[in-house]
Amino acid sequence: MPRLRGMDIAIIGGGAAAVGLLDALTGADGGGTVTVFEPSAALWRGRPYGPDLDSVLVNAPPAIMSIRHGDPGHYAAWLGARGDAHLDERLGQPLVPRALYGEYLEHTAEKAVAELRERGWRVEVVAAPVVGVARSGRLTLRTGDGREHVADQVVLCVGGGRPHDHYGLGGAPGFVGDPYPLARTLEDVPPESEVVVIGSGLTAVDVVVSLAARGHTGRIGMVSRTGVLPYVWQRPGPHRPRHVTVERVKALLDARGEVTLDGLAGLLRAELADAGEDLDVLLADLRAAWTEDPVRRLRRQIAAIDAPEIGRRVLQETAHTVGPYAWRLLPEHDRDMLRGWFRVASGVASPMVPVNAARLLELFDSGQLRVVHGVTGIERVNGGFRVDADRVETAGLVVNAVNPPPHSVPQAAAALVSSLVDEGLAAAHPTGGVVPADPRLHVVGDLAGDGPFITSGIPGVAAQGAMASRAVLAPVG
Ligand SMILES: Cc1cc2nc3c(=O)[nH]c(=O)nc-3n(C[C@H](O)[C@H](O)[C@H](O)COP(=O)(O)OP(=O)(O)OC[C@H]3O[C@@H](n4cnc5c(N)ncnc54)[C@H](O)[C@@H]3O)c2cc1C
Structure with a gap:
């Protein structure tokens, strides 16, 4: 040194x-x-x-x-x-x-x-x-x-x-602009109150499971534009990527003079083919995030925690190991395409932990929790809040869980x-x-x-x- x-x-x-x-x-x-x-x-x-x-x-x-x-x-x-x-x-x-x-x-x-x-x-x-x-x-x-x-x-x-204050609610009584530490922000929440959590990512999951851990009995809505929940972690397996690696991305660059999404998909296809899996099945599952009922999807993913398929595990791991290197090499139109998939990509790269997934599912099944998508505005009305979304919601407390x-x-x-x-x-x-x-x-x-x-x-x-x-x-x- x-x-x-x-x-x-x-x-x-x-x-x-x-x-x-x-x-x-x-x-x-x-x-x-x-x-x-x-x-x-x-x-x-x-x-x-x-x-x-x-x-x-x-x-x-x-x-x-x-x-x-x-x-x-x-x-x-x-x-x-x-x-x-x-x-x-x-x-x-x-x-x-x-x-x-x-x-x-x-x-x-x-x-x-x-x-x-x-x-x-x-x-x-x-x-x-x-x-x-x-x-x-x-x-x-x-x-x-x-x-x-x-x-x-x-x-x-x-x-x-x-978090940014997307709906201009800063200072309104009953609005929590930044949820952390939850020990403080949830301290005075009456257990029976109706709560709306803005967002459906990992921070929103933190808020929901923490409300539940404190014995909350009131209804909780996770409201967001997409209503897409993160994926659920799968048990780590023994597979180590052999195709989706920095070395293979470098080789693509050397051979073709460029690295594109198609080229990266080719590496992933080869990785999955070696394990007898089909990339198109994985892609169909990713696309379904926009349309599939989030509770059904959550249930399916909990059932797949031990599933042997490597596809999502490889994506999850390499998003962090190969992703940062490959990202810098991609042409701008491929990057734009990926940005459009931000919500799903984040959910694959940073899934929710099984213990939280199981808790969420219990809350969905009991009817205490629901996902509301298509939110277009949240306003303070009559001492509470009105949420304009696919259906109109009301709540006494709104917790902002959308990270920048x-x-x-x-x-x-x-x-x-x-x-x-x-x-x-x-x-x-x-x-x-x-x-x-x-x-x-x-x-x-x-x-x-x-x-x-x-x-x-x-x-x-x-x-x-x-x-x-x-x-x-x-x-x-
Ligand atoms: C709620 C949450 C949970 C997460 N959980 C995980 C997890 O479990 N696992 C995981 O891998 N990743 C997790 N992440 C991802 C997270 O981004 C990283 O884990 C990591 O904490 C980022 O560290 P950082 O130092 O870049 O940022 P931060 O932790 O935000 O630290 C930045 C620091 O800079 C200080 N600062 C800002 N402006 C100034 C200034 N002008 N002058 C001096 N200081 C300044 C701030 O006060 C702050 O303390 C989580 C992210 C969030 C938001």
């Missing part, structure tokens, strides 16, 4: 992405500084992994929740026997409360900080937001309290931010991002997010404008963090 002298590194944002980056930096001997800027109380945990109800679970098995890129066993080793109390029997894997996963992130960050200090780095956490960066020979960061900090390398790890799409600029980073663009350090990407326009700036996480169209999970931010650490260290490497 290189020996660095006097390099000052600034990491803006202190969530999971920053932890992956710090962990990857630990191999370097130093003499410089690492300063992490994090204004919130969620240091090292970011938005998802703070203290919350036990019903708020991680949404993936341990092998893909390691924050150390290249070491898939890192989180499982930390978890050890603690996982036994959180076994999802259908998945055959521990799925812990996200707050417990947050402890793992804290532990990993604290170890990384200690190791960096041992190697000669001065590491500091500044509890203030960065609101601007200026070129000054080096880079000068300005924090919200008016102070300045000089750096040689700056890494943005600001995450994706909080990837490449959104978090509100907390809006001034910072404008300043980076104004200074010519970053460029706004035409489809959202930013890309660095200066070799001293790096972006880790969903703000990266050239990154994939689906939200990065932990393996994605860990991989980006490791890549950023190499780039940060490169000037002296």
Whole structure:
């Protein structure tokens, strides 16, 4: 590893992405500084992994929740026997409360900080937001309290931010604009009240199962434009992709000079054919997401948790491993096509955990829960809310569970991002997010404008963090 002298590194944002980056930096001997800027109380945990109800679970098995890129066993080793109390029997894997996963992130960050200090780095956490960066020979960061900090390398790890208020309900009594922590936002919800949850993705599932865990008896509606629920995790199997791999995508590029969706579909077709499966069957199932009754679909997927077919497992895994590489090579019209499938693609890449799926199905079957699609507006009327959708709904409480799409600029980073663009350090990407326009700036996480169209999970931010650490260290490497 290189020996660095006097390099000052600034990491803006202190969530999971920053932890992956710090962990990857630990191999370097130093003499410089690492300063992490994090204004919130969620240091090292970011938005998802703070203290919350036990019903708020991680949404993936341990092998893909390691924050150390290249070491898939890192989180499982930390978890050890603690996982036994959180076994999802259908998945055959521990799925812990996200707050417990947050402890793992804290532990990993604290170890990384200690190791960096041992190697000669001065590491500091500044509890203030960065609101601007200026070129000054080096880079000068300005924090919200008016102070300045000089750096040689700056890494943005600001995450994706909080839900947007699509229906202009902010401030209305009975409207929860950001559901987390659910321990606080659901605390005063009367158990018999009618609740509408905006969205039908993983956050909406968190809200519904948490209401149920608190003994809610009132009716709950999940309202969204599409009404599409995420898929349900299948038990991990022994199959390892042989066709849908980065190497094979590279080979496509070399042989044809381009990588298209058709080319990628060809790799998937070959993968499935080797296992005696038909890609067209899988594609028909994906297309049916728009039309099939969501409860019927959920029931079918719960029945398929142990199914031997590899098709969806391969798609799920490679969306995160091969997807980010392949995405950058696709022509714009293929990317546009995929963006149109955002809802379904997200549901395949990040399925819901079986324990939540089973709970949801119980609630559907009892008539307490329903999915309402085609929502066009939600208004405050007569002390409650009216939802205009395929049918009109009313509710006393509305919980917003629609996360911003990837490449959104978090509100907390809006001034910072404008300043980076104004200074010519970053460029706004035409489809959202930013890309660095200066070799001293790096972006880790969903703000990266050239990154994939689906939200990065932990393996994605860990991989980006490791890549950023190499780039940060490169000037002296
Ligand atoms: C509710 C939820 C649950 C999820 N669960 C899972 C899961 O179980 N498994 C999985 O693989 N993925 C999950 N994800 C995906 C998630 O995106 C990643 O797991 C990961 O948390 C992203 O980390 P991050 O550091 O990029 O962003 P964040 O965790 O959002 O952290 C960004 C940090 O930057 C700070 N910040 C913002 N602006 C500034 C500024 N101007 N100055 C200084 N600091 C700033 C914020 O305060 C925040 O703490 C989940 C996502 C969400 C939203």
